[in-house]
Amino acid sequence: MLAQLLQFVFSGLTVGATYALAALGFTLIYNASHVINFAQGEFIMLGGILTVVFLASGLPLPVAILLALLIPAVAGVVIEKLTIEPAKGAGVESLIIITIGASLVVRGLVQVWFGKGAATFPAFSGSTPIAVAGAALAPQSLWVLGSMAVIVVALWLFFSRTIAGKGILATAVDPLAAQLVGINTQRVLLVSFALAAAIGAAGGILLTPITMTSYDVGIMLGLKGFVAAVVGGLGSGPGAVIGGLLVGVIEALTAGYVSSAYKDAVPFVLIFVILFFMPRGLLGPKTTERV
């Protein structure tokens, strides 16, 4: 009974951590530009696929992971340079549609290059489950949750302790005032895209040994990350993390106790329920007005 519940919660938290990382990506870019970057899901996909490819080519795991983080980060910068930057001043709605276009291009290219098949690689430290109160916890789940915790703490330190991080926050609050204190807001946007892409890719790399990956996993993972960001309160970092874990757990509980047929509908029901009662999400900013 309890063991079963625990089992569902474990698997929910594991997937939820990936949603949380995707949601952090949405949050970073949203704060820097008010753009919802619907290419975020493709970074998750790239992380997994690239690790598969690099491992297959014989590179050791740490190197493969490093490259699978770096390349999506570069892709994020390129997407910003080629699509968002030239269309500056086109209005946020157009920019959002442009990101959807960019995601189609990335997905299409990977489909042609990698094929439609699913792929995976072995878990980082074996797959012998650890017994916890009758439930089985996969070691890879610990990797996912632990890595998420490290990334969250690193981001928190970056934004609260470094001048570069504070500069990004300042740009999110008031881009004009940020320029007037000497912040290159264009570069803030590029850094945000690179960070968001690498964080999303990290989620994809961590999750692949558990759920496999293929050229189109980014669609669902990205959408759920978006839901998590909105549920948590768009623009809030802690909100993104809580939103991600919440979406993951509720989804797993629904799949376990109701039917896995409804699993993918859960986040979208959740978004309506939360936004109906809390229009700004769980931890959304109290006011977005600037005088």
Add this chain to the structure above:
Amino acid sequence: MSTARDTTVATGTTTAAAMAVTTSSASPHGAGDGIAAAVEAPLLSVRGLGSHYGRIAALRGVDLVVGRRQLVALVGANGAGKTTLLRTISGVQRATAGSIVFDGDDITTLRPDRRVRLGLCHVPEGRRVFGPLSVADNLVLGAYGRRDHDAVADDIERMYQMFPILRQRARLPAGTLSGGQQQMLAIARALMGRPRLLLLDEPSMGLAPRLVEEVFAAIVALRAQAMTILLVEQNAHAALAIADRGYVIETGEIVLSGNGKELLYNERVREAYLGL
């Protein structure tokens, strides 16, 4: 009727030479400084500046010079283009004509963050402090472009001495400060950039009379420390009273310029801006 001797009634074609010559003999810095200012190249020199919002011209052929260690006031009615001129000087608004030379460098097309590094610091209209960030973080961000990190801590300490209320509120979000306190913070934040030219856009706007006095006292204190200041004010009387030079802007053009005190007694200025 008291027409000031060296008040230049400009029609948008005032020559810089004429302005340099009028560097006031009544300057509170004394005659020695007056001569030095006339010999030295000006710190900021704006020539034929134009700027547009879409197709609409907000600035046309603006000529303006700010000499070193001078306090220059720019006055004009609502919508005259004062904010646009400051925005164009600090680079967040594009110049569509003319040139901006700062300390001998042509900065007309330079990125705004680069201009801050050169020492052009702008206190924007409406203060625009970073509301969710702490007062201390706002000050730290004012020094964003600086590399002399050791000196930054000392400068923050100086800001706290200049505006003690900021020290008391250091850990609080800037958005929780009162309007007057936010104005002090906005000025302190700009000073953290170690400005060589401080641009102030209506620092007294929306403040209670006691706070207006406090803000003006701070400006007078800064100029006493030889800071070069370009001050935009709707409170034309108070601004011209403390200025070395004044410019009057109307619908995007400079229509009058001259010695600050003398502009105060200019018929046209008195009628249009001082309500006398």
